Amino acid sequence: MEDYASRYNIGLRSSHTGYFFCDGFPLEVGAQRAGDDVVSWALSLVAGDDHFVTRDAAQRSRTPMLNPLDAPDAVSAAAEPLEGLLDDCNHVASIYLFHVVPVAGTTPGHDGMKGLAQAVYDAGVSGHQVRTPVDPFESPQAWRDIFRRQVTEGFMQPAQRYSDPNLRTPVEIRQAGELADGVADLIEAHLGPVRSSGDVGGPHMGDMWWRNLLLVTSNWATILRFGICD
Structure with missing residues (x-):
């Protein structure tokens, strides 16, 4: 999510309860990788032909992404x-x-x-x-x-x-x-x-x-x- 925000010059937003958001950040369910900090589900970003995995960005984030x-x-x-x-x-x-x-x-x-x-x-x-x-x-x-x-x-x-x-x-x-x-x-x-x-x-x-x-x-x-x- 951090990489996406930087790539497209979109700011991160946070709520007073500690959740972080990035407008337009598209998500799909991916496979859990051993050792990831995201324990509920893993995520990958889909951006046309330019695919890159955001697990490491999520790992750096203190708030795990949540399953819709x-x-x-x-x-x-x-x-x-x-x-x-x-x-x-x-x-x-x-x-x-x-x-x-x-x-x-x-x-x-x-x-x-x-x-x-x-x-x-x-x-x-x-x-x-x-x-x-x-x-x-x-x-x-x-x-x-x-x-x-x-x-x-x-x-x-x-x-x-x-x-x-x-x-x-x-x-x-x-x-x-x-x-x-x-x-x-x-x-x-x-x-x-x-x-x-x-x-x-x-x-x-x-x-x-x-x-x-x-x-x-x-x-x-x-x-x-x-x-x-x-």
Whole structure:
């Protein structure tokens, strides 16, 4: 990744949770090499006819690259402390990703977003049909603000559900926001920077309130779902 950033004069970006990103860095799964620091999977860069292996660059990096297909399990585990802060005696919070699917071969625009959302649902067993276009948010990163606001100021936050500011302390509300940021960082650490996002309908999972956000990166698409059930 460092070699790619230097070669194409693209800066590295980092999140406050310690993950590193490089816009446009294309990855594919490669073979693990004995002695590599990357223990989950190895990576190779594909750049037309100019192929060069980035294992050594990854070895120099302190943060191992993450497998996109592991994102749902990783997010479910990381979201548990946040869900605990959002639960109350009558309601249970849920935060998770649907399946991750490749974006290759899809058409850009509204129809492409709808097609990607359908592909995500088709990868599971819900059988849900997306019947309306998915309008992308004006800012690709708007999903982060929406997610954070819902867990700190919206219906996901118990203090807002009961209109009782004393139900959660300011420290707990701030912690919920920080945990939401951490979940968002983890998603992009697995899938790359989100380049397009938007609200999408979805199957009814028994929640009394829920929201589904389609997230699309350069190579992958998934749907982040967060909701409250009683």
